[in-house]
Amino acid sequence: MADKCDLCLLGLIILSSLLTGISGVEDHVFISSGENVRLSCNNALPDCKSKTTWTYSNSFRHSGTVGLITGGIKKKDTERHERLSLESDCSLNIKNVTEEDYGFYICQQWINVYGRDQKQGSDADVYLHVLHVSVSPSSSSSSSSSSSSQTEISPGRSVTLSCQLYSDTGFSCDDWVRSEGVELLWVNQAGVDLKTDSRYQISSSSDQYRCIIITLTTTLLNEDNNREWRCRLTHRNQLKTSVRYTVKYSGISGVDH
Template identity: 75%
Template sequence: MSDKCDLCLLGLIILSSLLTGSSGEDHVFISSGVNVSLSCNKALSDCKSTTWIYSNTFRNSAGVELITLGIKNKNTDRHERLSLESDCSLNIKNVTEEDYGSYTCQQYVNYRQYHQTGTDTHVFLHVLHVSPSSSSSSSSSSSSSSSQTEISPGRSVTLSCQLYSYTVVSCDNWFSSEGFELLWVNQTGVDLKTDSRYQILYLSSDHCMITLTTTLLNEDNNREWRCQLTHRDQLQTSVTYTVKYSGEKTVLEEPHNVSNTGVYQYH
């Protein structure tokens, strides 16, 4: 028990150093299905010396080079969705939940001799994703923003909203220490926990996930439910799910990314 507590405490210390480090790191919160641009502190006149490295686990210290000296690595499974801006920012199109992780931008005067200019720029990408499931459903899918499930009045539907996040501690510890919260709201922004027809379940521990379960009514056609992430009561990003009937499939519409509050930097 003591070893487990020590490990948890160590994780919190490491996380605190990440969030408050003197060099400064960007934490970008975004919804799946949209595009994102990750900034690099450009120190040279062009981006031919820029390398972007990706990692999604603290155990993989080497990471994967997505961009090497301004050129995309075509051996990665998502190279077609990547591009480099003139300011050396890394663009990722149609973000998926698998894109979450740590991105490091490095610039070199002489790459072969590892003569680096400036300091590393670290960007931690956190992705909010919703996937639906329905009882007695004839088909379902949960791929990015095109998630679909055939539903109709009288069926029970469960929407799972998860924040795919790069952390070294449990979601409980991270959320409670940093003031994050996941919640489901209706079209007017009212927390659905206050409505008895919805069962809201927060799955804590290692996964930052909240589910919404309800039995669909006739009047739910075209109704919107929104999963949103807040940080100290400030909206970071959200995903809207719209119910559609009349023989149509429900479609997880293009997520609404709150770009003006979805990025912040710790110093």
């Protein structure tokens, strides 16, 4: 009887181990463009640097999965090679995040068993969502937003700030935003929603790449010099990241995080 119980216990342990390896840990990370981000890898092994694989996929930008790190070594042919680094706990660091870094990242741990590579533990599934703000003075002769066009900002001119959330969750953006309670909001320095002020025109939309686009348009006043507007991203009513735009009439306006 004791032998049967031991066998049952062994079977449960094996089944639990198999299920752990199948069911990954899912994480959503929200970051603003220009910042540095750290993506965590669960179930890290001792000396995990030599056993770690990080891959990336984006259903809008790539047809398949892109290898970033294999066996702890960075792939040199990736466009973000210089901005990547692997930490001692196997987390992946990305410096100076751009809106093109959004997507789905997977961390896996591999060990060698009898001469064959075998995956150890569960995957770490990380969805990276990137918040980005572009500026478009209507007086600019250029049709695209750029930092150089900001030099034309001055009182009496109209300016449009576009706050965009780049996401790829594998689901409909609208469904994901509703189910996860994701929201973008333009506020002033005091944190007051700018939709309550009639001088600002605020509208929301989305497209294939950006789950939420919230634009703010206003005509600049003399007293707007050094005024700050902030785009805030909340997830389930918790502030995750934000970008602030400060009006400067001296020549160059800045977008800060």
